[in-house]
Amino acid sequence: NAGVMQNPRHLVRRRGQEARLRCSPMKGHSHVYWYRQLPEEGLKFMVYLQKENIIDESGMPKERFSAEFPKEGPSILRIQQVVRGDSAAYFCASAPGNTIYFGEGSWLTVV
């Protein structure tokens, strides 16, 4: 999947803890997307960011979820006070323009 790096690949959190997922886009890409895939379901768009700006957050849950893409460093998807329903695969994608490339995902398990 062409160099979009996500970490950690697997993360286990207890209910009430915070989860931080990181995404380093492909070199030269300034657009980052986050998607969530619940078990046995399709991919759902969460948020689209450019450097230091949130462009479209129409898919983000209203509470506990936030995302950033700072001028330096990776994009961060932050989930506060996790609940069992947050258990899912979280995919990051980046784009230079017409084509969007996805990372391998971060699997969050909330116990």
Added chain:
Amino acid sequence: DAKTTQPPSMDCAEGRAANLPCNHSTISGNEYVYWYRQIHSQGPQYIIHGLKNNETNEMASLIITEDRKSSTLILPHATLRDTAVYYCIVRAMDSSYKLIFGSGTRLLVRP
């Protein structure tokens, strides 16, 4: 909501061509047709995209009808590793550039 309709599942024999149909009858003039696939537990993989002309790359061919209301993804010689969920996506070139995933077609390649 996804603007495409795909059969939920298909199968084909290894070595034969796999032809995956997609209907997008409400496609707009500035919208592209994209195809991605997701192999189990991996990130979505870009396959091909087109606007109105047929396209071919090392992975597949994309045939778009003249009225652009439907398209077919062709894997010319399917292998077992092509077993995956294939997503046909119509993508508007607006400020968001996001991909909206539907349910896709689950392709099973039989030995």
